[in-house]
Amino acid sequence: MPEDYFGEHVAARYDESAADMFDPAKVGPVVEFLAELASDGSALELGIGTGRIALPLAQRGIRVHGIDLSEAMVAQLRAKPGADKIDVTIGDFATTTVERRFSVAYLVFNTIMNLTSQDEQVACFQNVAAHLQPGGCFVIEVGIPDLQRLPPGETVQAFTVTPTRLGFDEYDVAAQGMISHHYWIEDGKLEVFSAPFRYVWPGELDLMARLAGMSLRERWSDWNREPFTSDSRQHVSVWEKPASPSR
Numbered sequence: 296m297p298e299d300y301f302g303e304h305v306a307a308r309y310d311e312s313a314a315d316m317f318d319p320a321k322v323g324p325v326v327e328f329l330a331e332l333a334s335d336g337s338a339l340e341l342g343i344g345t346g347r348i349a350l351p352l353a354q355r356g357i358r359v360h361g362i363d364l365s366e367a368m369v370a371q372l373r374a375k376p377g378a379d380k381i382d383v384t385i386g387d388f389a390t391t392t393v394e395r396r397f398s399v400a401y402l403v404f405n406t407i408m409n410l411t412s413q414d415e416q417v418a419c420f421q422n423v424a425a426h427l428q429p430g431g432c433f434v435i436e437v438g439i440p441d442l443q444r445l446p447p448g449e450t451v452q453a454f455t456v457t458p459t460r461l462g463f464d465e466y467d468v469a470a471q472g473m474i475s476h477h478y479w480i481e482d483g484k485l486e487v488f489s490a491p492f493r494y495v496w497p498g499e500l501d502l503m504a505r506l507a508g509m510s511l512r513e514r515w516s517d518w519n520r521e522p523f524t525s526d527s528r529q530h531v532s533v534w535e536k537p538a539s540p541s542r
């Protein structure tokens with residue numbers, strides 16, 4: 296089982312620390328996009344966390360099933376109104392199975408990068424394909440690796456610098472790895488959190504989808520379907536499982 300970086304301490308502060316991502320103006324288009332794909336009214340969220348997307352999606356009448364490693368994140372979800380409509384399985388979303396099949400599976404907020412090896416990311420696509428109905432879709436929201444902003448020879452790139460918070464990514468380009476470091480002041484004390492990621496390119500994800508028998512259906516730069524271009528900093532991609540098994 297991969298290491299759980301979302302223990303009690305992180306889980307208790309997650310919604311507050313990611314407050315901008317809970318803004319209804321950000322959540323609304325995600326829910327709209329996913330609800331359209333949930334043709335039979337069922338959805339699987341990998342890394343469901345505290346229910347940022349799953350709860351409003353369930354409120355739209357979609358039956359959401361979640362998978363997450365972190366008991367602490369899921370406990371936060373369970374404490375929220377509407378959580379009784381959502382089933383959650385604790386486990387690694389690259390390998391955990393549930394007995395249902397879904398019309399859409401989704402993995403948002405860069406969470407594919409929490410799988411820190413190519414093998415795990417490939418396994419995740421294969422696991423998702425096995426959980427989709429024929430014609431079902433897999434949706435990923437993830438950043439484009441920021442390597443264009445990393446000068447030659449440098450390995451560190453800051454993403455937050457304020458008087459009370461410092462965040463920077465430390466790149467290992469040869470290994471396609473990155474560690475995100477966070478330092479912040481809380482109640483007058485220095486808090487520190489670091490977690491490893493594997494950044495991944497859109498074309499590599501397309502190949503993982505092909506290995507799992509799926510093909511690219513759409514790629515946008517955001518949930519409002521703005522075009523994906525050379526300047527896009529992230530993408531929302533949808534891969535589709537064939538409607539009928541190929542011969």
Ligand SMILES: C[S@@+](CC[C@H](N)C(=O)[O-])C[C@H]1O[C@@H](n2cnc3c(N)ncnc32)[C@H](O)[C@@H]1O
Nearest residue numbers: 301342343344347363364365368387388404409
């Ligand atoms: C950045 S949070 C995103 C939570 C939620 N999807 C959201 O958008 O707010 C990542 C979540 O994925 C979970 N996670 C990370 N790696 C995982 C893995 N290999 N298997 C299952 N859950 C994982 C973490 O426990 C955490 O709840």
